[in-house]
Amino acid sequence: xxxxxxxxxxxxxxxxxxxxxxxxxxxxxxxxxxxxxxxxxxxxxxxxxxxxxxxxxxxxxxxxxxxxxxxxxxxxxxxxxxxxxxxxxxxxxxxxxxxxxxxxxxxxxxxxxxxxxxxxxxxxxxxxxxxxxxxxxxxxxxxxxxxxxxxxxxxxxxxxxxxxxxxxxxxxxxxxxxxxxxxxxxxxxxxxxxxxxxxxxxxxxxxxxxxxxxxxxxxxxxxxxxxxxxxxxxxxxxxxxxxxxxxxxxxxxxxxxxxxx
Amino acid sequence: xxxxxxxxxxxxxxxxxxxxxxxxxxxxxxxxxxxxxxxxxxxxxxxxxxxxxxxxxxxxxxxxxxxxxxxxxxxxxxxxxxxxxxxxxxxxxxxxxxxxxxxxxxxxxxxxxxxxxxxxxxxxxxxxxxxxxxxxxxxxxxxxxxxxxxxxxxxxxxxxxxxxxxxxxxxxxxxxxxxxxxxxxxxxxxxxxxxxxxxxxxxxxxxxxxxxxxxxxxxxxxxxxxxxxxxxxxxxxxxxxxxxxxxxxxxxxxxxxxxxxxxxxxxxxxxxxxxxxxxxxxxxxxxxxxxxxxxxxxxxxxxxxxxxxxxxxxxx
Numbered sequence: 367x368x369x370x371x372x373x374x375x376x377x378x379x380x381x382x383x384x385x386x387x388x389x390x391x392x393x394x395x396x397x398x399x400x401x402x403x404x405x406x407x408x409x410x411x412x413x414x415x416x417x418x419x420x421x422x423x424x425x426x427x428x429x430x431x432x433x434x435x436x437x438x439x440x441x442x443x444x445x446x447x448x449x450x451x452x453x454x455x456x457x458x459x460x461x462x463x464x465x466x467x468x469x470x471x472x473x474x475x476x477x478x479x480x481x482x483x484x485x486x487x488x489x490x491x492x493x494x495x496x497x498x499x500x501x502x503x504x505x506x507x508x509x510x511x512x513x514x515x516x517x518x519x520x521x522x523x524x525x526x527x528x529x530x531x532x533x534x535x536x537x538x539x540x541x542x543x544x545x546x547x548x549x550x551x552x553x554x555x556x557x558x559x560x561x562x563x564x565x566x567x568x569x570x571x572x573x574x575x576x577x578x579x580x581x582x583x584x585x586x587x588x589x590x591x592x593x594x595x596x597x598x599x600x601x602x603x604x605x606x607x608x609x610x611x612x613x614x615x616x617x618x619x620x621x622x623x624x625x626x627x
Numbered sequence: 628x629x630x631x632x633x634x635x636x637x638x639x640x641x642x643x644x645x646x647x648x649x650x651x652x653x654x655x656x657x658x659x660x661x662x663x664x665x666x667x668x669x670x671x672x673x674x675x676x677x678x679x680x681x682x683x684x685x686x687x688x689x690x691x692x693x694x695x696x697x698x699x700x701x702x703x704x705x706x707x708x709x710x711x712x713x714x715x716x717x718x719x720x721x722x723x724x725x726x727x728x729x730x731x732x733x734x735x736x737x738x739x740x741x742x743x744x745x746x747x748x749x750x751x752x753x754x755x756x757x758x759x760x761x762x763x764x765x766x767x768x769x770x771x772x773x774x775x776x777x778x779x780x781x782x783x784x785x786x787x788x789x790x791x792x793x794x795x796x797x798x799x800x801x802x803x804x805x806x807x808x809x810x811x812x813x814x815x816x817x818x819x820x821x822x823x824x825x826x827x828x829x830x831x832x833x834x835x836x837x838x839x840x841x842x843x844x845x846x847x848x849x850x851x852x853x854x855x856x857x858x859x860x861x862x863x864x865x866x867x868x869x870x871x872x873x874x875x876x877x878x879x880x881x882x883x884x885x886x887x888x889x890x891x892x893x894x895x896x897x898x899x900x901x902x903x904x905x906x907x908x909x910x911x912x913x914x915x916x917x918x919x920x921x922x923x924x925x926x927x928x929x930x931x932x933x934x935x936x937x938x939x940x941x942x943x
Contacts, residue, residue: 421672422824422825423823429941432941435726436672436675436725438672438699439674439884439885440822440878440880440937443823449822449824450824451823451825452823452826453826453829456750456770457750460769460770488779491737492738493734493738496730497718497720498746498748499699500749500750502748502749502750502774506748506769506774507770529773529776530774532772535773541773543773544773546772546773547769
């Protein structure tokens with residue numbers, strides 16, 4: 367049984383992304399969709415997944431219906447196994463402990479570079495965005511970077527205005543040339559597709575389609591010439607169980623109406 | 628890059644006294660230690676354990692040409708901008724919080740070139756304070772390599788003399804003043820914190836002057852009863868301010884949650900009226916009150932009790 371046609375784009379993205387996380391791994395998650403997807407994974411396929419948040423939190427549990435909007439607040443620390451300093455968390459990442467770094471993106475380009483700093487130029491910004499936060503570090507230091515974002519032409523650009531967080535930079539061995547000796551963008555999850563990066567050029571490549579979506583639709587919603595893998599598959603739709611878990615995490619336990627005596 | 632080099636900061640600390648004297652003072656007396664043009668590091672992160680009583684005292688003084696640094700900055704930075712106190716922000720992220728969208732007052736000042744925003748990565752902010760705290764001029768790291776953040780800040784690299792590996796050379800930051808909010812302190816400045824520590828210990832140890840506000844002033848015996856909770860020893864602290872609810876309307880781990888309705892009202896006003904809303908906020912919430920306790924009291928006992936209950940549910 368599937369969740370039916372009332373599944374939102376966010377639910378589709380979070381649940382697809384949750385399936386990329388394997389059991390007994392460590393995920394460094396940003397707030398919002400990455401955290402929700404990680405929490406769904408823990409409740410479904412990866413019960414031993416350790417969630418790390420940049421506020422200094424290792425082994426976050428999360429209280430359904432009270433998910434944090436900041437990685438530094440008590441809601442993020444609920445049920446944690448360890449609380450430490452922020453710098454320490456990133457140093458665990460630099461040491462190689464974190465299997466996945468999990469990010470959203472305002473703008474991502476064909477080599478997986480992310481911009482969360484500025485629309486326009488940094489000297490004369492049209493819109494000055496809040497900035498990196500931990501995103502630059504997550505994409506520089508975690509073993510594999512996963513990106514989850516809505517599939518829109520304005521988000522999927524040929525070259526970001528500003529590289530806040532490095533993907534493969536100019537492609538090929540761009541990361542190694544910059545001194546980024548570890549880590550790599552692994553996958554991009556959207557409401558239309560699952561994408562990865564072609565190994566030689568490190569250009570974004572279509573690997574899977576959300577149910578009912580065509581290759582043409584994905585190309586239309588991508589602002590650059592997208593590579594298409596030889597074996598594009600259709601992704602299986604979210605199950606009713608996955609959707610129920612997602613909604614409980616987001617909204618809290620379903621309340622059963624009780625008649626007053 | 629900054630006012631003070633790490634060696635000058637060390638020389639000052641070498642020369643300073645380390646007496647265990649009574650360092651208690653009011654927030655206003657402590658804020659008077661801050662001068663125009665200073666670099667002020669604000670402890671906590673985003674809306675957690677922000678030293679709000681101290682920030683309000685600083686706002687009251689209407690200093691000029693300040694630089695403020697913070698791991699992630701919240702709307703306190705917008706208030707400092709709107710009152711004309713701030714020339715430069717050094718941080719990895721400036722906002723109010725994700726649900727409230729882009730910070731309009733910050734955007735106004737930075738996009739018009741009236742204030743500068745030096746954007747570092749989050750780890751780089753931590754390593755800058757840590758290098759300052761360690762007494763070394765930089766720390767090597769893999770952060771920021773290849774990014775436009777590094778280009779915009781002219782971040783230098785260094786080659787490891789043992790392996791030849793190229794690393795970012797993240798420069799030390801020794802702020803003129805650090806403002807820290809803690810759970811407990813004794814009058815000598817032994818400071819204890821519960822829960823996560825953000826970047827506070829490194830920030831304080833890097834700073835030339837350290838001002839700590841605390842939910843409670845306790846006896847030295849109470850500090851000694853839980854020495855593992857002590858984050859700063861007395862000789863690293865210059866001023867101690869008693870400030871119950873001293874992070875309000877932000878949260879203090881285990882004590883009280885954030886007053887999200889208060890943020891929401893601020894964010895809505897800032898969106899509608901821009902910098903004028905920031906100035907009005909300061910007039911109504913800072914200037915109109917005799918002190919920070921009066922501002923906290925205006926929230927009312929019911930709201931404060933609800934925030935305390937929130938913290939009780941979320942922490943062990």
